[in-house]
Amino acid sequence: MNKIICPVPLNQRPLNEFNSIRNSWIISWPFLERNVFYRKLTVSWLFITPISFTISYGSDYLKNNFFELIFISVTASLAFPILLLIRQWLSWLYIYKRLNSENIEYEESGWYDGQTWEKPIEWRAKDLLIAQHQIKPILSHLEVIIILLLSLLISSLLFLILGMH
Numbered sequence: 001m002n003k004i005i006c007p008v009p010l011n012q013r014p015l016n017e018f019n020s021i022r023n024s025w026i027i028s029w030p031f032l033e034r035n036v037f038y039r040k041l042t043v044s045w046l047f048i049t050p051i052s053f054t055i056s057y058g059s060d061y062l063k064n065n066f067f068e069l070i071f072i073s074v075t076a077s078l079a080f081p082i083l084l085l086i087r088q089w090l091s092w093l094y095i096y097k098r099l100n101s102e103n104i105e106y107e108e109s110g111w112y113d114g115q116t117w118e119k120p121i122e123w124r125a126k127d128l129l130i131a132q133h134q135i136k137p138i139l140s141h142l143e144v145i146i147i148l149l150l151s152l153l154i155s156s157l158l159f160l161i162l163g164m165h
Helices: 012-024 033-054 066-076 080-098 121-163
Strands: 103-106 117-119
Touching: 012 080, 012 121, 033 066, 033 080, 066 121, 080 121
Parallel strands: none
Antiparallel strands: 103 117
């Protein structure tokens, strides 16, 4: 097999970037089994809820309305898992685009001297397989969860605005 001379630094090659974020702490959650992934999201939501409750408790109005205090705290704490999901989605989208691209954009010296290198056909085929069969399902799954949580957050806020006042 012939050796391809690649000027792209190892840490900027799309396949290596993919492996790097696949092994990272929070960004790798979508690669876990679904029940583990959902459990981690739930724990992140439950972790932030007491903080949200403490902040909401600072309102004199909410101190006297326990149901609204709990509802607002639980609703506001949804923002944290949504932000985690958006961060994950952005990371996976970046890698997806890099793997799908015919060229690799890279920094040779770190001084923002942007270079471009065309991927060999073998690399492109492998990158496309990973992008389509491993990353695209993750992106779709993350998009559905983000839309569901944002819908829940918006409907809760509408309920608060329209129903409680």
